[in-house]
Amino acid sequence: MEIPEQVSKKRRLVTSVAIIVEAFNLKKTYLLGKVPVNALRGVNLKVESGDFLAILGPSGSGKSTLLNLIGALDKPTEGKMLIEDVDVSTLNDGQLANLRRRIGFVFQFFNLIPRFTARENVELPMAIAGLSKADRRKRAEDLLETVGLKERINHKPAELSGGEQQRVAIARALANNPKFLVMDEPTGNIDSKTANEILCLIKRLNEDKAVTIIMVTHDQHLAGQSKRIVQMVDGSITKEVVN
Amino acid sequence: MKAQDILSYSFGAIRLRKLRAGLTTLGVVIGIAAIVALLSITQGLQATITRQLQTGFATNTLIVSTGGGFGGGFGLGAEAGGAANSGFKLFVNATQKISNLNNTNVETSMAIIQRAGWVGNATTNRTTTIVGVDFAEYASIYSGTFVAENGTIPLSPENEMIVVGKRVSDPWKNENLFCNVNDNIEIIWTNATTLPPKNEAYTGHVAAVLKEIGGFGVGGPSDSSVYIPISQAQSFFGTEECNTIIVKLKNDDKATIDNVSKAIEEAFSDQVSVTSATAVLNILSSVFSIIQLFLAGIAAISLLVAGIGIMNIMIVSLMERTREIGILKALGMKNQTVLLVFLCESVIIGLIGAAIGIASGWVLANVVAVVFRGGGIFMGNQATNAGGMTITPLLTPTVTILALVFGVGVSAIFALYPAWRASKLKPIEALRYE
Numbered sequence: 001m002e003i004p005e006q007v008s009k010k011r012r013l014v015t016s017v018a019i020i021v022e023a024f025n026l027k028k029t030y031l032l033g034k035v036p037v038n039a040l041r042g043v044n045l046k047v048e049s050g051d052f053l054a055i056l057g058p059s060g061s062g063k064s065t066l067l068n069l070i071g072a073l074d075k076p077t078e079g080k081m082l083i084e085d086v087d088v089s090t091l092n093d094g095q096l097a098n099l100r101r102r103i104g105f106v107f108q109f110f111n112l113i114p115r116f117t118a119r120e121n122v123e124l125p126m127a128i129a130g131l132s133k134a135d136r137r138k139r140a141e142d143l144l145e146t147v148g149l150k151e152r153i154n155h156k157p158a159e160l161s162g163g164e165q166q167r168v169a170i171a172r173a174l175a176n177n178p179k180f181l182v183m184d185e186p187t188g189n190i191d192s193k194t195a196n197e198i199l200c201l202i203k204r205l206n207e208d209k210a211v212t213i214i215m216v217t218h219d220q221h222l223a224g225q226s227k228r229i230v231q232m233v234d235g236s237i238t239k240e241v242v243n
Numbered sequence: 244m245k246a247q248d249i250l251s252y253s254f255g256a257i258r259l260r261k262l263r264a265g266l267t268t269l270g271v272v273i274g275i276a277a278i279v280a281l282l283s284i285t286q287g288l289q290a291t292i293t294r295q296l297q298t299g300f301a302t303n304t305l306i307v308s309t310g311g312g313f314g315g316g317f318g319l320g321a322e323a324g325g326a327a328n329s330g331f332k333l334f335v336n337a338t339q340k341i342s343n344l345n346n347t348n349v350e351t352s353m354a355i356i357q358r359a360g361w362v363g364n365a366t367t368n369r370t371t372t373i374v375g376v377d378f379a380e381y382a383s384i385y386s387g388t389f390v391a392e393n394g395t396i397p398l399s400p401e402n403e404m405i406v407v408g409k410r411v412s413d414p415w416k417n418e419n420l421f422c423n424v425n426d427n428i429e430i431i432w433t434n435a436t437t438l439p440p441k442n443e444a445y446t447g448h449v450a451a452v453l454k455e456i457g458g459f460g461v462g463g464p465s466d467s468s469v470y471i472p473i474s475q476a477q478s479f480f481g482t483e484e485c486n487t488i489i490v491k492l493k494n495d496d497k498a499t500i501d502n503v504s505k506a507i508e509e510a511f512s513d514q515v516s517v518t519s520a521t522a523v524l525n526i527l528s529s530v531f532s533i534i535q536l537f538l539a540g541i542a543a544i545s546l547l548v549a550g551i552g553i554m555n556i557m558i559v560s561l562m563e564r565t566r567e568i569g570i571l572k573a574l575g576m577k578n579q580t581v582l583l584v585f586l587c588e589s590v591i592i593g594l595i596g597a598a599i600g601i602a603s604g605w606v607l608a609n610v611v612a613v614v615f616r617g618g619g620i621f622m623g624n625q626a627t628n629a630g631g632m633t634i635t636p637l638l639t640p641t642v643t644i645l646a647l648v649f650g651v652g653v654s655a656i657f658a659l660y661p662a663w664r665a666s667k668l669k670p671i672e673a674l675r676y677e
Contacts, residue, residue: 068671071573073572073573073670073671073674074669074670074671093577093578094577094578097572097575097576097577097578098575098577099575100572100573100574100575101574101575102575105573105574107674111566111569111570111573111674113567113570115255115256115259116255124571124574125574125575127244127245127248127252128244128571128574128575128576128580129244129575130244130245132245172574176575
């Protein structure tokens with residue numbers, strides 16, 4: 001990470017009150033065949049800069065739908081989704097794409113590009129954002145070092161373990177200095193020992209580098225490591241716990 | 244995203260599916276190669292024929308014949324003229340009528356009598372066309388082609404003097420001569436006006452062998468004809484009737500040609516047809532344009548098939564990469580960039596295909612030309628044939644650029660729909676795609 005320790009701590013202090021994600025009465029209705037499914041039934045949520053929020057709930061509770069809205073991958077049927085005070089519903093495709101460049105995604109199934117090496121995968125979002133080859137190369141190497149994969153830079157995803165692939169994915173999510181990271185079951189597809197290492201990495205990013213993290217999980221233990229938990233059942237937030 | 248990054252991304256995607264991309268490229272290669280080969284051969288052929296016509300075919304001449312068009316003017320109609328059409332006959336003394344027009348654009352005119360016949364030496368007979376002309380006039384009108392290679396063309400010839408085309412003298416193109424200057428050969432034709440028809444012959448003395456003219460002696464001298472003095476033709480064939488009259492004009496301006504054509508048609512009460520060499524050239528060139536268009540059209544079909552192949556592969560590629568497109572969009576790639584990535588893949592295939600296609604089309608054209616040349620030697624064995632023709636395939640920059648544009652264009656157009664579909668994919672749906 002390029003932000004030196006002191007500066008990042010300072011930023012944390014200054015921006016600790018800044019709200020970067022704000023949801024008002026968020027509703028999302030899908031059509032499953034011809035049957036409408038109310039995935040979200042009026043969700044209100046605030047995420048401050050530097051937060052580490054876990055969205056906990058069983059499958060079908062609407063947590064992934066909420067995450068997609070927070071990540072600007074989708075638009076709500078009703079209600080407002082503000083990211084840094086900008087209403088996502090009002091943005092066109094191009095503006096949404098620009099917004100997504102400033103959001104770091106980490107998926108359950110890693111979603112790396114198989115033909116690219118670890119470094120090329122981390123370079124990809126920077127290439128999309130139009131960074132020069134030299135700049136993104138350097139930054140990709142630094143980021144891979146941060147997630148502890150310095151030795152595996154030139155390996156393709158197929159040559160990496162699940163944990164290693166997820167580290168690459170985290171490095172990729174951090175590439176464009178995102179406002180926050182959106183994680184969908186980041187440890188859902190890796191063994192528990194490696195999952196612990198990934199969790200440590202995520203905590204370290206949040207605590208040391210002041211990276212805001214919004215994570216969806218159905219794992220109680222994992223959620224317990226966050227700063228704040230919102231519990232979702234049937235498309236609504238039923239409980240909020242501050243750890 | 245920078246252009247070079249889009250390019251390298253697309254290139255990487257192509258390299259991942261080498262065989263498939265290779266086969267798609269092959270489709271473009273075949274289409275472009277067919278177009279380039281056909282066009283460069285026909286253009287070469289046209290250039291060769293036009294060049295030969297222009298030398299053998301003085302542009303400042305008119306060909307007057309009875310009835311049907313320029314057929315008589317080609318010197319191919321060995322049977323007696325087109326007289327059958329209207330019953331109207333053109334006689335040798337019709338030249339008098341033309342000079343009586345006192346048209347200042349007319350320089351001179353001369354009659355031609357020709358018959359199919361044979362020439363015979365001590366060992367064999369060969370078919371030929373016997374052409375009766377005024378040697379002096381003929382030499383002045385066709386000063387470029389009625390030229391002796393060996394001997395001299397007699398300007399006021401004795402009756403038995405003859406001039407032979409190069410292929411009559413050397414029919415096998417191997418210096419194993421059928422006849423040479425100062426040889427005596429038999430001139431034979433079948434007189435069908437008597438019953439039963441009978442062969443008539445006399446011994447001609449070869450005064451000159453013409454230099455080689457090339458494929459066609461349209462209207463003018465030909466490599467495979469034998470020339471006898473007009474007066475001899477009149478008595479030998481026992482007729483005053485001529486096949487054609489060649490009129491030499493002051494120049495080859497369109498106005499001059501039209502003016503004289505009209506005057507002659509009026510003088511003969513519209514019973515003759517007047518064909519200008521220039522008009523024949525124009526007709527030939529428009530015929531060639533049509534042939535080219537037709538052939539290019541056929542070749543374009545193969546390119547169309549290639550285009551459909553591209554569309555097919557791009558749609559398959561789109562399906563396979565739906566998830567990848569979802570990832571790219573989640574990482575902030577814009578719709579038009581996704582479109583460009585897909586179009587770029589197809590354009591790369593088109594570009595490589597077109598480049599290889601142009602090169603292999605050119606090679607193919609040359610191979611065909613060599614094969615054709617071989618056949619030409621074979622065909623040259625027949626004395627009546629126009630002789631072997633050398634086609635030099637012609638690849639103009641226009642054709643090259645057009646082929647390139649066409650190859651790339653077809654690839655891009657057929658990729659447009661799959662690329663557009665890729666660009667319109669919704670990120671969450673694409674990410675969910677298995």
